[in-house]
Amino acid sequence: MGKIALLFPGQGSQFVGMGKPLYELSQCAREIFDQVDAVHPGTSTLCFEGPAKALNQTLNTQPCIFAVELAALTALKCVGVEVQGIAGFSLGEVSGLVASGVLSMADGLKFVKKRGQAMDEASQMTPASMVAVLKLDNATVEALCKEFSQCYPVNYNCPGQLVVAMLRDDQEAFLIRAKELGGRGIPLTISGGFHSPFMTYATKLLEKKIYELTFSAGSIPLYSNAYAKPYPESPVEIRDYILHQINHPVLWEQTMRNMIADGFTTFIECGPGKTLGGFLKKIDKSVLYYHVETVLTDYLEAKNAGKEWSFVC
Structure with missing residues (x-):
């Protein structure tokens, strides 16, 4: 059992x-x-x-x-x-x-x-936000994070879902890039860039x-x-x-x-x-x-x- x-x-x-x-x-x-x-x-x-x-x-x-x-x-x-x-x-x-x-x-x-x-x-201290990225593999999201100065993969949830923390001012640009790569970004109701x-x-x-x-x-x-x-x-x-x-x-x-x-x-x-x-x-x-x-x-x-x-x- x-x-x-x-x-x-x-x-x-x-x-x-x-x-x-x-x-x-x-x-x-x-x-x-x-x-x-x-x-x-x-x-x-x-x-x-x-x-x-x-x-x-x-x-x-x-x-x-x-x-x-x-x-x-x-x-x-x-x-x-x-x-x-x-x-x-x-x-x-x-x-x-x-x-x-x-x-x-x-x-x-x-x-x-x-x-x-x-x-x-x-x-x-630092206005940050978190976005769940869907439909992209981890390697693609990790590479996307490197396009921004302070952007980090933080929650490896399951296949096809990786949460990212970033500066709040970068969120809109990040969401656009994720969509261009074939993914979908969902902003989370979190008040900071955790983990x-x-x-x-x-x-x-x-x-x-x-x-x-x-x-x-x-x-x-x-x-x-x-x-x-x-x-x-x-x-x-x-x-x-x-x-x-x-x-x-x-x-x-x-x-x-x-x-x-x-x-x-x-x-x-x-x-x-x-x-x-x-x-x-x-x-x-x-x-x-x-x-x-x-x-x-x-x-x-x-x-x-x-x-x-x-x-x-």
Whole structure:
């Protein structure tokens, strides 16, 4: 039997109303939202009701997504879902650190708030934007980036989709060139040039803050999306991995391929939207994919019908 993994999405997956179904489906999820609200007041309201402009600000987006993902994780644990591996996309990797047992929920939330603030500050220093490029291979997009002075491939999502960070003033010219090459560029609702040298200032801000966190030996392997392999056990190396991820590319496609090669056949997306599921199906159609809300709905239907339930692939 193949192994099961949790996938936590990152910034860009947010939308007004996210987490509300979890709140309604699971008492365990409700308790997590209440705990986050106690530390970061208004988080659940911003998730459920918006407004979108406030939700899309990095210093708000990151705690909100983290809250949804921790609520989803806790809800799955409460119904007995057990997994053998974890991966998180960008911000989602912090949720993964909590899910794997490396960080406590309190430290995870503390770091997410500091991470969001640091990345927001870095974003204000240099106006940058991010564009998802479709229908072009990675080599073509990488060559296109070299036509601009500060333009970087940052998210290797799946075949035919590579996200690029660039100076905001270059976005229009970049979109035109991508179209000329036969591709399509889609500007993202992201407030900065993440996972690129634009975030080096954020990394420096977090270098001291990260020593305020306590790291433990994880009980479940967590795959780093910056290295596409499991996190090490050494606290020093864990800190390096976390900081490195902020201003270096997300190697998501390679991370998924490595997990599949390691025997993972079933993936549960544990957060807002189904973006990672879309990537996964383009990487390998043979794997099984579920969204957390589907799993919880199946559980409740079985419970209401008086039937025994377990998550079996």
